[in-house]
Amino acid sequence: MNTKDLPIYFDGEHYDAWTEREVDIPFYKKQVKKYGDPVLELGCGTGRITIPIAREGFDITGLDLSRELLRRAKEKAEKEELDIRWIEGDMRKFSLDQDFNLIFVPFNTIQHILSLEELERVFEDVKQHMKTDGRFIVEFFNPDLDILNRDPQEEHEVMEYEDPNGEGKVKITEKTSYEKAKQMLHLNWFYNFEDRRVTKEWTSRIWFPKEVDEVFKYNDFETEHKYGDFDESPFTNNSGQQIVVCKKA
């Protein structure tokens, strides 16, 4: 298994250094308390969310495609003596010997799944692994038209972080180009190190709100909540996120 199509996940230390996001962790802890364990996180990365949930004593499994990110996740969990099952695998085809009360795909990870056929394979396997009354939570960005309409030649700042190998500051900038007919946002991420610049290309599938609602409906999920933010406020025109909480119809 490799991450050649997702080169931004090349290194767990770098991932942890640039991922400052914490706003979603209390939300997922709350959902686990509400719906119960065992829990499965698809696309768990370095365990940014998995580990805080395990710390609260819940039974959680993390599955990810990136060996590099999983290595970092395992190392962090072992340091804390947390019993987490880590699986190197692809959410587009997985088979585990367990069913779950909660399965979630956080941090817009589902937008790495580029075709409907692949997404429907994820959905099928998720349904196979859900307990009868289990829940499935998936997050998508609410498309930002300013980003989609950008000039592809313009370079924009994404973030800056401290190089984990002590090489000073790394600034990530990006150029984006939106392929309207396919609803694909193509990104070039530039890692600007003090002495060099490394380019990583990746693509994100853009999902407009009504298609999100429909793809769950027509894949036999019943949406119970659609939140617009991690405070569980309802999804509206100005929401940054589309957070779907559903069960099997």
Ligand SMILES: C[S@@+](CC[C@H](N)C(=O)[O-])C[C@H]1O[C@@H](n2cnc3c(N)ncnc32)[C@H](O)[C@@H]1O
């Ligand atoms: C945005 S990161 C999220 C990581 C972690 N959940 C977090 O919130 O920090 C997306 C993760 O999904 C993983 N991923 C992408 N496509 C995948 C697939 N088809 N199967 C499993 N993991 C995948 C990547 O390797 C990466 O670790």
